[in-house]
Amino acid sequence: MRAVTPHAEEVLGGTVVMQNMTGAVGAIALNHVANSDADGYTLLMGAENPQLYKVMGLGDKDYSEFTPINILARGTPMLVAGKDAPYDDYAGMMAYIAENPGELRMGATGPGGLPSVITAMINSVEGEIDVINVPYDGDGPALTALQSGAIDVYPTGVGAAIEYIRAGKMKPIAIFDTVKNTTLPDVALITEIDEAYAAYLPWGPFFGVFAPNGTPDDVVEKLSVAYAEAAAHPDFVNLMEGRGFTMMGISGAEATEFVTKWQRVTSWLLQDAGLTKVSPEEFGIARP
Numbered sequence: 001m002r003a004v005t006p007h008a009e010e011v012l013g014g015t016v017v018m019q020n021m022t023g024a025v026g027a028i029a030l031n032h033v034a035n036s037d038a039d040g041y042t043l044l045m046g047a048e049n050p051q052l053y054k055v056m057g058l059g060d061k062d063y064s065e066f067t068p069i070n071i072l073a074r075g076t077p078m079l080v081a082g083k084d085a086p087y088d089d090y091a092g093m094m095a096y097i098a099e100n101p102g103e104l105r106m107g108a109t110g111p112g113g114l115p116s117v118i119t120a121m122i123n124s125v126e127g128e129i130d131v132i133n134v135p136y137d138g139d140g141p142a143l144t145a146l147q148s149g150a151i152d153v154y155p156t157g158v159g160a161a162i163e164y165i166r167a168g169k170m171k172p173i174a175i176f177d178t179v180k181n182t183t184l185p186d187v188a189l190i191t192e193i194d195e196a197y198a199a200y201l202p203w204g205p206f207f208g209v210f211a212p213n214g215t216p217d218d219v220v221e222k223l224s225v226a227y228a229e230a231a232a233h234p235d236f237v238n239l240m241e242g243r244g245f246t247m248m249g250i251s252g253a254e255a256t257e258f259v260t261k262w263q264r265v266t267s268w269l270l271q272d273a274g275l276t277k278v279s280p281e282e283f284g285i286a287r288p
Helices: 005-012 024-034 090-099 114-126 139-148 158-166 195-199 217-231 234-242 252-272
Strands: 044-047 066-075 077-082 105-108 132-135 153-157 170-175 206-212 245-250
Touching: 005 217, 024 044, 024 206, 066 217, 066 252, 077 090, 077 114, 077 139, 077 158, 090 170, 105 114, 105 139, 114 153, 114 195, 114 252, 139 153, 139 158, 139 170, 153 158, 158 170, 206 217, 206 252, 217 234, 217 245, 234 245, 245 252
Parallel strands: 105 132, 105 153
Antiparallel strands: 044 206, 066 206, 066 245, 077 153, 077 170
16 A cells, blocks of 8 residues: 555645554454545555455444445465475366375465465365365465475465465466466466356455545545556556556446455355354345
8 A cells, every 4th residue: 555655646636644553354444434534534445354354253344334446456366386296287186186085285374364265265166175274374384384395285376476486486286367367377277277266256355445435426536536547557566566466456336346246255155164253144245
């Protein structure tokens, strides 16, 4: 957010004061903005977390309380394997699992994180795969474990894995997206392997700028134009692409549709995997 906002300031002709507000996986900041005057002067710069607050028992608000100013970018999920893995692609990995049930060690993080969602997506398409899920505190420890051979496969983001792949320290197995990734154009898309994945994609951790519902239309328009121009600035685009993010730069109905689908897909994948605290049905979140 600190990379894109200076460019938005140039368009707005004013200053945007950014205030870090930590706590409750972002819920304190979300509630603060939701309860502020809907005048365009208090915005939320947040990631995808609020779309899971309800089903994970973290809060009773989500992005339905907000108008998207701009969904700036999203992470692109992928599967990576150790460099000495006896398979080089998704089909080979699945064949290995079938031939060696209960042996493949797949890294995991907490419920709601990218690895848990991608694993749930695989189980939804393939049926429950017989692997050992090994928990880690985050991408850093899990990717270190993958390189040392402590685990065999890990679902992560392109941005987290790209340098290790370039250095030959791990193998790319598949990218979970519907369009070729410019950073790793030679890596197969999961939808090329099995079209069933298209029902869940595009998917990935996202971040953007949001205003409380009720903010006047002309104010929303002015802010949306400013952040759209900022998101298109070459400095910001290069930063995002260099880190493996997929640029979005969407607002209005398109942004609302994206965050709604994201919530439905993710909530029900986690529900079916037994990782939610409350069923999405309780909140009227429809199964995709």
